[in-house]
Amino acid sequence: MALLEAVLAKIDTNLDAALARLFALLAIPTISTDPAYASEVERTAEWLVAELRGLGFEASVRPTTGQPMVIAKATRPNAPHVLFYGHYDVQPPDPVALWDSPPFEPRLVETPEGKRIVGRGASDDKGQLMMFVEACRAFQESGGLPCSVTILLEGEEETGSPSLAAFLAENRAELKADVALASDTGMWDRRTPAISIMLRGQVLEEVVIRGADRDLHSGMFGGPAINPIHVLALIIADLHDEAGRVALPGFYEGVTELPEEIAEQWRKLPFNGRHFLEEVGLSVPAGETGRSVLEMIWSRPTCDVNGIIGGYTGKGSKTVLPAEARAKFSFRLVGAQDPEKILASFRSFVKARLPADCRAEFISHGASGAQQLPVTSPALGKARKALREEWGKDAVLAGCGGSIPIVGSFKRDLGMDTLMVGFALDDDRIHSPNEKFELSSFHKGTRSWARILAALGS
Amino acid sequence: MALLEAVLAKIDTNLDAALARLFALLAIPTISTDPAYASEVERTAEWLVAELRGLGFEASVRPTTGQPMVIAKATRPNAPHVLFYGHYDVQPPDPVALWDSPPFEPRLVETPEGKRIVGRGASDDKGQLMMFVEACRAFQESGGLPCSVTILLEGEEETGSPSLAAFLAENRAELKADVALASDTGMWDRRTPAISIMLRGQVLEEVVIRGADRDLHSGMFGGPAINPIHVLALIIADLHDEAGRVALPGFYEGVTELPEEIAEQWRKLPFNGRHFLEEVGLSVPAGETGRSVLEMIWSRPTCDVNGIIGGYTGKGSKTVLPAEARAKFSFRLVGAQDPEKILASFRSFVKARLPADCRAEFISHGASGAQQLPVTSPALGKARKALREEWGKDAVLAGCGGSIPIVGSFKRDLGMDTLMVGFALDDDRIHSPNEKFELSSFHKGTRSWARILAALGS
Numbered sequence: 001m002a003l004l005e006a007v008l009a010k011i012d013t014n015l016d017a018a019l020a021r022l023f024a025l026l027a028i029p030t031i032s033t034d035p036a037y038a039s040e041v042e043r044t045a046e047w048l049v050a051e052l053r054g055l056g057f058e059a060s061v062r063p064t065t066g067q068p069m070v071i072a073k074a075t076r077p078n079a080p081h082v083l084f085y086g087h088y089d090v091q092p093p094d095p096v097a098l099w100d101s102p103p104f105e106p107r108l109v110e111t112p113e114g115k116r117i118v119g120r121g122a123s124d125d126k127g128q129l130m131m132f133v134e135a136c137r138a139f140q141e142s143g144g145l146p147c148s149v150t151i152l153l154e155g156e157e158e159t160g161s162p163s164l165a166a167f168l169a170e171n172r173a174e175l176k177a178d179v180a181l182a183s184d185t186g187m188w189d190r191r192t193p194a195i196s197i198m199l200r201g202q203v204l205e206e207v208v209i210r211g212a213d214r215d216l217h218s219g220m221f222g223g224p225a226i227n228p229i230h231v232l233a234l235i236i237a238d239l240h241d242e243a244g245r246v247a248l249p250g251f252y253e254g255v256t257e258l259p260e261e262i263a264e265q266w267r268k269l270p271f272n273g274r275h276f277l278e279e280v281g282l283s284v285p286a287g288e289t290g291r292s293v294l295e296m297i298w299s300r301p302t303c304d305v306n307g308i309i310g311g312y313t314g315k316g317s318k319t320v321l322p323a324e325a326r327a328k329f330s331f332r333l334v335g336a337q338d339p340e341k342i343l344a345s346f347r348s349f350v351k352a353r354l355p356a357d358c359r360a361e362f363i364s365h366g367a368s369g370a371q372q373l374p375v376t377s378p379a380l381g382k383a384r385k386a387l388r389e390e391w392g393k394d395a396v397l398a399g400c401g402g403s404i405p406i407v408g409s410f411k412r413d414l415g416m417d418t419l420m421v422g423f424a425l426d427d428d429r430i431h432s433p434n435e436k437f438e439l440s441s442f443h444k445g446t447r448s449w450a451r452i453l454a455a456l457g458s
Numbered sequence: 459m460a461l462l463e464a465v466l467a468k469i470d471t472n473l474d475a476a477l478a479r480l481f482a483l484l485a486i487p488t489i490s491t492d493p494a495y496a497s498e499v500e501r502t503a504e505w506l507v508a509e510l511r512g513l514g515f516e517a518s519v520r521p522t523t524g525q526p527m528v529i530a531k532a533t534r535p536n537a538p539h540v541l542f543y544g545h546y547d548v549q550p551p552d553p554v555a556l557w558d559s560p561p562f563e564p565r566l567v568e569t570p571e572g573k574r575i576v577g578r579g580a581s582d583d584k585g586q587l588m589m590f591v592e593a594c595r596a597f598q599e600s601g602g603l604p605c606s607v608t609i610l611l612e613g614e615e616e617t618g619s620p621s622l623a624a625f626l627a628e629n630r631a632e633l634k635a636d637v638a639l640a641s642d643t644g645m646w647d648r649r650t651p652a653i654s655i656m657l658r659g660q661v662l663e664e665v666v667i668r669g670a671d672r673d674l675h676s677g678m679f680g681g682p683a684i685n686p687i688h689v690l691a692l693i694i695a696d697l698h699d700e701a702g703r704v705a706l707p708g709f710y711e712g713v714t715e716l717p718e719e720i721a722e723q724w725r726k727l728p729f730n731g732r733h734f735l736e737e738v739g740l741s742v743p744a745g746e747t748g749r750s751v752l753e754m755i756w757s758r759p760t761c762d763v764n765g766i767i768g769g770y771t772g773k774g775s776k777t778v779l780p781a782e783a784r785a786k787f788s789f790r791l792v793g794a795q796d797p798e799k800i801l802a803s804f805r806s807f808v809k810a811r812l813p814a815d816c817r818a819e820f821i822s823h824g825a826s827g828a829q830q831l832p833v834t835s836p837a838l839g840k841a842r843k844a845l846r847e848e849w850g851k852d853a854v855l856a857g858c859g860g861s862i863p864i865v866g867s868f869k870r871d872l873g874m875d876t877l878m879v880g881f882a883l884d885d886d887r888i889h890s891p892n893e894k895f896e897l898s899s900f901h902k903g904t905r906s907w908a909r910i911l912a913a914l915g916s
Contacts, residue, residue: 200677202777204775204777206775211739211740212738212739212740213738213739214738214739216738217859217860218760218762218764218788218790218859219658219790219858219859219860219861220755220859220860221738221755221859222755222760222762222788222790222859223744223745223746223749223751223754223755223758223760223790223859224731224734224735224743224744224745224751224754224755225735225738225740225744225745226740226742226744227744227762227763229694229763229765229766229785230694230698230762230763232691233690233691233692233694233695233763233766234691234694234695236687236688236691236692236695237691237692237694237695237696238695240688273682276682277682277683277815280670280671280672280674280679280683281669281670281671281672281815282669282670282683282684282815283814283815284684284813284814284815285682286681286682286683286684286685286813286814286815287681287682287683288681291681293681293682296681296682297678297679297680297681297682300681302676302680302681304676304680304685304688304777304779305685305687305688305691305768305769306676306769306770306775306776306777306778306779306780307687307768307769307770307771307776307778307780308687308691308766308767308768308769308771308783309766309767309768309771310763310765310766310767311763311764311765311766311786312764312765312786313765313766313767313784313786316823317662317664317764317786317788317823317824318764318765318786319660319662319762319764319788319860320764320765321762321764322764322765325766326771327687328769328770328771328775328776330676330680330775330777332676332677332680332681355742355744356741356742356744357735357739357740357741357742357744365774365775366775400677401675401676401677401678401679401680401681402675402677402678402777403677
């Protein structure tokens with residue numbers, strides 16, 4: 001414990017220097033989606049490699065078919081091996097006019113709640129990845145890392161990680177570790193840390209229903225001609241039962257109830273489903289009857305229509321019977337639900353509801369299963385203990401309604417679970433003007449990673 | 459009968475001269491929708507007034523808030539009084555490149571089926587209105603009209619007749635006659651005349667369903683947040699029962715079965731519902747079970763969704779829960795269905811299906827009742843006899859799936875039924891490039907109007 005105390009003391013002492021390094025990184029406009037910034041992306045990768053080499057890592061920029069990866073490695077013989085993942089690219093700052101200060105001129109702002117770091121990437125994800133780097137620095141300056149550490153930093157997360165899967169497949173041996181760590185998620189609130197142990201998977205599917213070979217006049221054909229909008233509406237209406245459950249055959253296969261420990265923690269969380277909905281102008285939970293709002297978002301599967309279009313949609317009226325109508329569906333998956341089986345069940349469901357003269361075209365926009373870190377995972381136990389020591393309270397074992405594809409890739413391609421510990425806050429305005437990261441998040445987040453590394457190495 | 463024989467002989471003799479007059483009218487680009495052609499519209503009205511004055515009519519161009527009307531009157535004391543309606547404006551000729559000859563350079567084209575008149579307005583409606591004018595000419599040159607005749611020619615039918623209702627209201631006394639005649643409809647086929655005795659009415663209504671006060675991320679909110687697309691789909695699905703009938707309470711009030719005489723005529727018509735649908739890539743009649751295709755189009759009410767939109771409709775996927783979804787509905791009405799009652803029933807139906815946190819906005823795009831000429835109408839009986847004599851076979855007493863608002867105005871504002879006799883064919887390409895009118899339609903149509911006028915005057 002003496003080593004850890006020294007490491008934590010070093011983090012406290014070096015906070016200003018750590019901030020200066022983060023500001024240097026935030027000053028680079030690493031906008032991965034815009035080809036005009038390709039050299040800035042390259043410069044960011046080089047900057048990170050130089051930093052990591054300075055900490056004794058064997059580091060390099062690795063080209064891909066897209067933006068380069070940064071890989072760095074520091075080995076400690078006979079110690080556990082962790083792979084840390086973060087991304088160094090950022091969202092474009094537009095609309096720039098809404099920023100109170102230039103997005104790539106980071107600064108520290110005083111607020112009644114404390115100091116905050118303002119700038120594009122402060123929270124997502126440069127600020128988060130640098131906490132881990134600073135934790136490593138404190139170990140290296142105090143005698144060495146407690147684990148073997150591989151760091152993988154991606155430069156195209158904000159553009160959907162097009163090169164990542166191929167890169168992982170080609171570098172499997174190099175990247176395989178005992179457990180993956182990721183810092184791209186949030187805290188429960190500014191005083192309560194969280195570990196995201198459940199990520200919903202998703203199936204994204206577009207359906208086009210076609211009837212007549214042209215648009216028809218409803219005066220001439222209204223009645224005997226089939227209307228694809230009507231067919232699509234009937235399909236959508238059939239997708240849920242009266243209790244709000246998804247009516248696809250086999251949909252709930254692999255969905256299990258929450259472990260009691262987690263269910264109990266969630267029940268006790270200061271979360272008010274009604275207030276959550278009121279923030280967006282709603283008041284009554286829709287969805288499955290008998291399930292809490294938090295449960296529905298974090299641990300229950302859903303089916304939604306995300307878009308629909310057909311016929312005349314301009315101003316006024318036009319009495320057309322359209323030749324086609326289309327809708328985009330998304331299914332959020334949990335537990336062991338099989339995306340391929342659900343896709344097949346959905347397609348059968350649609351086909352079974354096609355009347356004479358109608359055809360369906362299916363366009364897949366991706367499918368991935370849910371990810372879950374078992375409550376019994378030793379790494380999870382160690383991280384929980386470490387966070388309790390830093391924050392003085394239990395970390396929330398959270399679900400996450402959205403999907404983080406990297407976690408699925410690590411599991412599928414490298415056989416690793418991922419421990420997701422992040423220090424963002426809901427009001428960090430990621431992807432928006434005036435993105436910020438609390439200085440307290442940065443400081444205590446760095447200390448948290450030091451504690452977690454120490455725990456994992458013990 | 460000697461008079462009528464003389465009139466018909468004159469029509470035959472004067473056919474070339476009548477064609478020359480029609481061509482002069484077709485050569486004017488009377489495009490009412492385009493302000494650049496305002497002077498051409500004016501010139502057309504003046505041309506018609508000059509023609510009608512030449513036939514002994516008291517005629518004038520009458521300004522409106524839109525395009526001018528032409529009114530002409532020839533009085534025969536103690537004789538029945540008819541009001542003839544037609545429109546002298548035409549659709550724009552675009553796309554001009556698809557015409558085989560310039561749209562406003564009318565010409566006679568030889569085809570294996572006979573000669574045809576090609577040019578914009580040949581069928582819709584200059585060719586049709588000139589048949590009536592030429593029939594009047596033949597009477598005037600043979601000793602006088604058999605009835606008092608008022609002619610009303612509109613210059614903005616192709617732009618939705620914005621000034622017509624006010625004009626009728628202001629000139630009610632002048633325009634009121636015993637019966638109205640209109641020539642803007644079609645024949646059953648090139649050898650079988652038709653009288654349109656039923657026009658479906660319509661109710662056009664747009665509905666916007668709103669839920670949350672902004673678009674939501676389906677990862678964050680999918681499950682507990684209500685989805686307006688889903689709500690709208692459920693409403694659409696509920697609008698019809700299993701037998702294809704419209705499920706609105708009270709919807710079928712005022713819908714009666716066809717008179718047996720008409721039902722029998724329709725059953726005997728050489729109309730194949732399957733072939734009708736096959737023309738547009740369909741094969742099996744949708745809609746009400748137990749009703750023929752012709753019945754559904756001509757004499758049964760319907761409900762259709764003409765357009766729907768909500769959420770993300772671009773390429774790929776976006777997991778959004780939209781704040782709103784909207785759809786455009788049209789109801790086709792028959793018999794004595796009350797448009798206002800149906801509108802009210804529809805709105806109640808929608809409101810009754812709104813879950814918590816959802817609001818509906820209704821946008822009306824118009825409502826009008828169905829029009830029906832009683833089979834027992836004396837004018838109809840006379841016209842049927844006249845057409846039988848000209849064509850050697852019975853006229854089809856047809857329905858018309860679409861709506862012709864002028865017929866409703868004549869009934870509502872002037873208390874007149876309208877006898878709709880038209881000589882267009884389905885392949886006349888009205889509103890399209892290479893619009894044409896069969897010379898045989900023009901010739902025998904003129905003779906038909908002469909016979910009808912003689913019959914109505916007797």
